[in-house]
Amino acid sequence: MGTSSSLERLRDTNRRSITTLLAAEGPMSRADLVRGTGLSRTTVSSLVGDLITSGHVVETADRGRPHKGGSGRPPLLVALSTPGGGVAGVDIGHRHVRVAVADRVGAVLAEEAADLDVDEDGAAALDRAARMVRHALRGAGLGVGDLHAVGMCVPAPLDRRSASIRTGILPGWRELSPADELHRRLGIPVFADNDANLGALAELGQGAARGATDLVYVKVASGLGAGIVLGGRLHRGASGIAGELGHVQVDEAGQVCRCGNRGCLETLVSAPRLLALLRPAYDEPLSVERILALDGAGDAGVRRVLSDAGRAIGRALADLCNNLNPEVVVVGGSLGGSTSLTDGVRAAVDRYAQPETAAALRVVPGALGDRAELVGAVSLAIARVSV
Known part of the structure; x- marks a missing residue:
């Protein structure tokens, strides 16, 4: 009985890998699905057959090109079916x-955003999110009854066993289960994950890491976190807190971090910390957008601070890369567009990682910017409703 249920869970996971890839890439041949998921040809053929039978996937009349320009008959493509209704993505920062x-294949129909300090009052933030979902549905010409699933990201690790936030990073959310709470407000299935994990999924499916199977996505914003993908699948760890790069201790006598520890990397390189370092040297209000503009214009002070931050991040990443040997590190979040920061990460990885590890690794800025987490939340909803 146990073996049978384990095999079925594995098939469910593999089906989600296929539907997630089809949602990101559009119609694909079975051979492309083999390459994109890392699954065997036999497994892909069997799972695609299941998905066609269940109506989640259709075989298209269009044909693709033979792989690598071969001269054989072009293969038939498969695509997600396009049933009515939609899904929603919620990005809580x-x-x-x-x-x-969005519709069931990921095309965004309506979108909105609000500035809100969510850390101290999780219930109020979730109330606001539920109202925004309903308003966006009206803008898309849909009702709550047309909504099949909601994907949500939160800026804190979720305990895999309880689906709740158990750390002090979000003090007003302690012991809350975000998915259950938003489900209670909307009456729709809600699936939650942390922001770095969903940013990793988005960059893997639609961004700078397309085609990779092993990657680390680093989100540099008001905090610092990492999403890890191994073998094309998210690695969450035993309790769901894998990738907490920002809480690597770098100074035993350093500042107290919001997680409760002292001297965490996040206390040195988060956006608020970097803004605080730069403000005394400038006679103008500074924001993340402004320091990115100054970085792009070649401002020496901004470039030095961002480069130093990148090197500090890269030093911690080098140890992680030595253990995981990823193909690519994607630098995302509100500061992910900084050339100086990304160059600093690259320089430190080159300096501190094993030479062969560094040589096999690309360090690139994210392609989706601060939309990565929202795109990942939509993709999560699509993947959950498509199996």
Whole structure:
């Protein structure tokens, strides 16, 4: 009985891998699905057959090109079916709530955002998110009854056993189960994950890491976190807190971090910390957008601070890369567009990682910017409703 249920869970996971890839890439041949998921040809053929039978996937009349320009007959493509209704993605950050309503293949129909300090009052933030989902549905010409699933990201690790937030990073959310709470407000199935994990999924499916199977996504914003993908699948760890790069201790006598520990990397490189370092040297209000503009214009002070931050992040990443040997590190979040920061990460990885590890690794800025987490939340909803 146990073996049978384990095999079925594995098939469910593999089906989600296929539907997630089809949602991101559009119609694909079975051979492309083999390459994109890392599954065997036999497994892909069997799972695609299941998905066609269940109506989740259809075989298209269009044909693709033979792989690598071969001269054989072009293969038939398969695609997600396009049933009615839609899904929603909810991106909750420390200072914002963003919502998107999309169709079942990921095309965004309506979107809205609000600035909000969510850390101290989880219930109020979830109330606001539920109102925004309903409003976006009206903008998309849909009702709550047309909504099949909601994907949500939160800026804190979720305990895999209880689906709740158990750390002090979000003090007003302690012991809350975000998915259960939003489900109670909307009456729709809600699936939650942390922001770095969903950013990793988005960049893997639609962004800078397309085609990779092993990657680390680093979100540098009001906090610092990492999403890890191994073998094309998210690695969450035993209790769901894998990737907490920002809480690597780098100074035993350093500042107290919001997690409760002292001297965490996040206390040195988060956006608020970098803004505080730069403000005394500038006679103008500084924001993340402004320091990115100054970085792009070649401002020496901004470039030095961002480069130093990148090197500090890269030093911690080098140890992680030595253990995981990823193909790519994607630098995302509100500061992910900084060339100086990304170059600093690259320099430190080159300096501190094993030479072969560093040589096999690309360090690139994210392609989706601060939309990565919202795109990932939509993709999560699609993947959950498509199996």
